[in-house]
Amino acid sequence: MQNSEAMGLSAALLAVAGELTQRINEGVVARGFEGLRPAHGFAFARLAPDGATVTDLAAHLGVTKQAASQLVDEIVRKGYAERRPHPQDARARLVVLTERGWACTRAAEEAAADAVRAWVALLGEREVRALRDQLVRIAPYGPLKPAW
Amino acid sequence: MQNSEAMGLSAALLAVAGELTQRINEGVVARGFEGLRPAHGFAFARLAPDGATVTDLAAHLGVTKQAASQLVDEIVRKGYAERRPHPQDARARLVVLTERGWACTRAAEEAAADAVRAWVALLGEREVRALRDQLVRIAPYGPLKPAW
DNA sequence: GGCAAATGGTCAAGCTACTTGACTACTGTT
DNA sequence: AACAGTAGTCAAGTAGCTTGACCATTTGCC
Numbered sequence: 001m002q003n004s005e006a007m008g009l010s011a012a013l014l015a016v017a018g019e020l021t022q023r024i025n026e027g028v029v030a031r032g033f034e035g036l037r038p039a040h041g042f043a044f045a046r047l048a049p050d051g052a053t054v055t056d057l058a059a060h061l062g063v064t065k066q067a068a069s070q071l072v073d074e075i076v077r078k079g080y081a082e083r084r085p086h087p088q089d090a091r092a093r094l095v096v097l098t099e100r101g102w103a104c105t106r107a108a109e110e111a112a113a114d115a116v117r118a119w120v121a122l123l124g125e126r127e128v129r130a131l132r133d134q135l136v137r138i139a140p141y142g143p144l145k146p147a148w
Numbered sequence: 149m150q151n152s153e154a155m156g157l158s159a160a161l162l163a164v165a166g167e168l169t170q171r172i173n174e175g176v177v178a179r180g181f182e183g184l185r186p187a188h189g190f191a192f193a194r195l196a197p198d199g200a201t202v203t204d205l206a207a208h209l210g211v212t213k214q215a216a217s218q219l220v221d222e223i224v225r226k227g228y229a230e231r232r233p234h235p236q237d238a239r240a241r242l243v244v245l246t247e248r249g250w251a252c253t254r255a256a257e258e259a260a261a262d263a264v265r266a267w268v269a270l271l272g273e274r275e276v277r278a279l280r281d282q283l284v285r286i287a288p289y290g291p292l293k294p295a296w
Numbered sequence: 297g298g299c300a301a302a303t304g305g306t307c308a309a310g311c312t313a314c315t316t317g318a319c320t321a322c323t324g325t326t
Numbered sequence: 327a328a329c330a331g332t333a334g335t336c337a338a339g340t341a342g343c344t345t346g347a348c349c350a351t352t353t354g355c356c
Binding site: 297298299300301302303304305306307308309310311312313314315316317318319320321322323324325326 | 327328329330331332333334335336337338339340341342343344345346347348349350351352353354355356
């Protein structure tokens with residue numbers, strides 16, 4: 001595969017990713033959850049299952065724990081999460097989503113589904129499913145750097 | 149398609165995009181072009197064909213023209229581009245890549261090709277080509293927001 | 297042609313999300 | 327009991343963006 005083809009693929013991928021991010025964020029805002037930036041979504045994704053510590057979150061986002069702590073301050077202040085004492089470790093605190101945090105997560109899923117529906121309209125369900133499978137297979141396990 | 153599937157697709161897409169961005173940037177640095185951030189790559193892509201004005205660049209990047217002007221200052225200072233008088237409009241200035249800027253663009257293409265090769269190793273050339281076609285078809289025309 | 301409105305670009309100041317550095321509190325190993 | 331390592335926060339500095347104001351030039355309109 002030639003360099004120019006690789007560049008075309010890269011450009012398309014980044015353009016689609018940028019637009020998707022924007023659409024999800026707009027969809028979340030449109031559903032009544034304000035004061036959130038895309039980076040918060042990545043944090044919610046890590047908190048969603050069972051909560052996480054600030055240090056976990058920092059590693060997941062690829063930022064310092066000070067930055068992660070500050071981000072947690074923000075979503076706590078806005079009512080999306082709360083800090084609880086950690087059951088095993090008295091130094092640590094477990095950050096968990098509130099009911100409002102869960103509602104916001106569901107809103108993000110709906111917004112993502114809306115965006116994907118637009119792709120289904122263009123490519124068909126079969127192709128979009130293939131797209132998903134391919135992307136899942138090449139997706140890395142590491143931190144989700146929300147910056148470029 | 150269910151919301152959770154859409155979320156899985158979205159997460160994979162954003163993860164791949166984040167990793168790709170990072171890899172391209174690292175590849176460019178490894179080839180001897182320092183002091184550049186991913187956002188500069190998006191600027192180079194706009195400047196590459198025939199140059200552009202600061203206002204064009206701002207629209208393309210989705211930022212204010214002050215921010216674009218500042219970014220141009222930076223790449224001019226580092227020798228990747230230069231400002232020329234605009235042939236048709238005495239208010240405007242045409243920003244064009246220097247030879248070093250072109251070399252950097254080629255380095256970015258090589259780095260992108262390296263990243264894509266890793267995907268070919270996982271999925272095979274045929275699947276990667278299909279991936280490219282699908283992404284190109286759903287890629288938007290608008291500004292390339294280098295932020296999420 | 298002449299003049300108001302629009303446009304390209306820059307200067308200046310302010311904001312915000314991040315960084316590095318220093319510190320306290322607790323853990324766990326020896 | 328002592329001590330190195332880890333979780334988290336406080337504080338200060340930084341970098342990239344914003345808004346606001348301004349000048350020079352172009353464009354649209356009578």
